[in-house]
Amino acid sequence: MKRYDDGLTVLKNIDFEIERGKFYTLLGPSGCGKTTILRMIAGFMEPTAGSIYLDGKVINKVPPEKRQVNTVFQDYALFPHLNVFENVAFGLRIKKLKKDAIASKVTEALKMVNLNGYENRGITEMSGGQRQRVAIARAIVNEPEVLLLDEPLSALDLKLRTEMQYVLRELQQRLGITFIFVTHDQEEALAMSDYIFVMNEGRIEQSGTPNDIYDEPINRFVADFIGESNIVPGVMIDDYLVEFNGKRFECVDAGLRASEPIEIVIRPEDLVITTQEAGKLKVRVDTQLFRGVHYEISCYDESGQEWLVHSTKRADVGAQIGLTFDPEAIHVMRFGETEEEFDRRLEAYEEDEEAEVGSHER
Amino acid sequence: MRKKNGISNLYLVLVFAVLYAPILYLMYYSFNSGGTMHDFESFTFDWYKEVFADTRLIIIVINTLIIALLSSTIATIIAIFGSLAIENIRRARFKNTLLSLNNVLIVSPDVIIGASFLILFTMVGVKLGFASVLISHVAFSIPIAVLMILPRLQEMSPTLIDAARDLGASKREVLTKVILPFIRPGIFSGFFMALTYSLDDFAVTFFVTGSGYSTLAVEIYSRARQGVSLSINALSTLIFLFTLFLVVAYYISTRRSEKRKVAEAASRVGVPE
Numbered sequence: 001m002k003r004y005d006d007g008l009t010v011l012k013n014i015d016f017e018i019e020r021g022k023f024y025t026l027l028g029p030s031g032c033g034k035t036t037i038l039r040m041i042a043g044f045m046e047p048t049a050g051s052i053y054l055d056g057k058v059i060n061k062v063p064p065e066k067r068q069v070n071t072v073f074q075d076y077a078l079f080p081h082l083n084v085f086e087n088v089a090f091g092l093r094i095k096k097l098k099k100d101a102i103a104s105k106v107t108e109a110l111k112m113v114n115l116n117g118y119e120n121r122g123i124t125e126m127s128g129g130q131r132q133r134v135a136i137a138r139a140i141v142n143e144p145e146v147l148l149l150d151e152p153l154s155a156l157d158l159k160l161r162t163e164m165q166y167v168l169r170e171l172q173q174r175l176g177i178t179f180i181f182v183t184h185d186q187e188e189a190l191a192m193s194d195y196i197f198v199m200n201e202g203r204i205e206q207s208g209t210p211n212d213i214y215d216e217p218i219n220r221f222v223a224d225f226i227g228e229s230n231i232v233p234g235v236m237i238d239d240y241l242v243e244f245n246g247k248r249f250e251c252v253d254a255g256l257r258a259s260e261p262i263e264i265v266i267r268p269e270d271l272v273i274t275t276q277e278a279g280k281l282k283v284r285v286d287t288q289l290f291r292g293v294h295y296e297i298s299c300y301d302e303s304g305q306e307w308l309v310h311s312t313k314r315a316d317v318g319a320q321i322g323l324t325f326d327p328e329a330i331h332v333m334r335f336g337e338t339e340e341e342f343d344r345r346l347e348a349y350e351e352d353e354e355a356e357v358g359s360h361e362r
Numbered sequence: 363m364r365k366k367n368g369i370s371n372l373y374l375v376l377v378f379a380v381l382y383a384p385i386l387y388l389m390y391y392s393f394n395s396g397g398t399m400h401d402f403e404s405f406t407f408d409w410y411k412e413v414f415a416d417t418r419l420i421i422i423v424i425n426t427l428i429i430a431l432l433s434s435t436i437a438t439i440i441a442i443f444g445s446l447a448i449e450n451i452r453r454a455r456f457k458n459t460l461l462s463l464n465n466v467l468i469v470s471p472d473v474i475i476g477a478s479f480l481i482l483f484t485m486v487g488v489k490l491g492f493a494s495v496l497i498s499h500v501a502f503s504i505p506i507a508v509l510m511i512l513p514r515l516q517e518m519s520p521t522l523i524d525a526a527r528d529l530g531a532s533k534r535e536v537l538t539k540v541i542l543p544f545i546r547p548g549i550f551s552g553f554f555m556a557l558t559y560s561l562d563d564f565a566v567t568f569f570v571t572g573s574g575y576s577t578l579a580v581e582i583y584s585r586a587r588q589g590v591s592l593s594i595n596a597l598s599t600l601i602f603l604f605t606l607f608l609v610v611a612y613y614i615s616t617r618r619s620e621k622r623k624v625a626e627a628a629s630r631v632g633v634p635e
Binding site: 070095 | 522
């Protein structure tokens, strides 16, 4: 827990564990406290209550210079009075390594980020993407146990950003260092992480693999923040049967109270356009945007509920069409369910199912 | 357009002529064998010989240089830590108050500073002489040095310090390896400003100097009052030439480092990607 002097509690009951050698992402809107967590792990801030462990030892009081943790800063924080080589060598020089050891380590680190040959350049002569890579090299050259990355890609343009996502992912797998990556960009998080913590207002809303979080968001916030989604209020009639929009649909969720009010999520790409007769939902096409990979179609049904559809086929604006979906496409969210309850419920009925129908693929 | 240029050039020439005329007039008569500042009789180096033969004057010149170098060095060191302290203050109001107090010292008249130092020294019982002059010079140089160093410090991103600590630097190493190199240009300009302020200070020194001790500014003033001797002209000419030499040397050295930078940048273009 972290509290500022003015009484504002920034983080509440944050409790998570991370495994060595994986790529973790803290994902959340700005001001949700993800950078605060990072700064506490790095040692620039002390938690007001609670502890931070590294290798089983409490490191609350350990100053940043003594932690086996290095950070890549959002503004890179490269030293302008030093050239590329000296920037990368900074940590090694402080550790008083031998000159030839420093030279070989720096050269290797620069090679890893494809910057060999730039050793003697000044920082001001480097482009944004190059500075970014110098900052990464400067951090990894110290062989930290954990590498913290504070929105390192946010200042780059889209093309460079995607390129750097590959570079970072590859680097993490090659080095086997634990990465903790902070971002507000959900695509970035989904693309790179082994494990994501979705944060909101100082709380971890949900944690899981990118697939889990995308397919089974725990609540409205997560569903909305991670990708686009159709969120509709409904009622759980019975196990595997849900009612929304005045109709009953087969689904794959179970273990809820009968006639419990819930919210259901259907991802836009799980909705398939069909004829009005074959459709489970009858809607009218309102607007259509061409997104390159797909069309983004906004439809309204009779009750005025909006349905967002991602389709590779185009639709005609104003036309009446049908939408169909698989039972698996419906994801049920209970109100106020915590992550543990959610996991327990999933496990309970998944075991059930396995016993009944064998393995069930999600 | 061309005519306009001509007029503005003429204006500039006139302004500089007016500015430099008294100095050139003074230099011209320093070579006069007549002993007065009118009626140029014949060319002579006598006054210069007199300056160099005057051991008291030479000692005063050395005194002045020692005071200037010592006071500006001490003032710059104090100003570095002062700037760091001011920069570290979180509360904006307190910070602004300190900055205003700093600036007031620069703006306030030297006479008042000199007089108040005189009162202080006599009250505390400091003997007027080298120590009192040095202390007062240090004191009035600090605000100037702070004013030159602080902007550079404010320019520095706080994440630079975080980054250095993150990479294992202790607080001392952060200071010596990151902060000081970053603010070095500010430190140099602060030092040179303090140096020039100390070298040509008259008012403050005049108040706090004792009977046996004097700096160049005070000495020239008292000699000029006693009666006109052309040796003062000779001395002034020498000082003027010395400052001219310093300015030219500074200009050449900066030109050279700039040229080197450009050359380096050009050679870097050829670096393989």
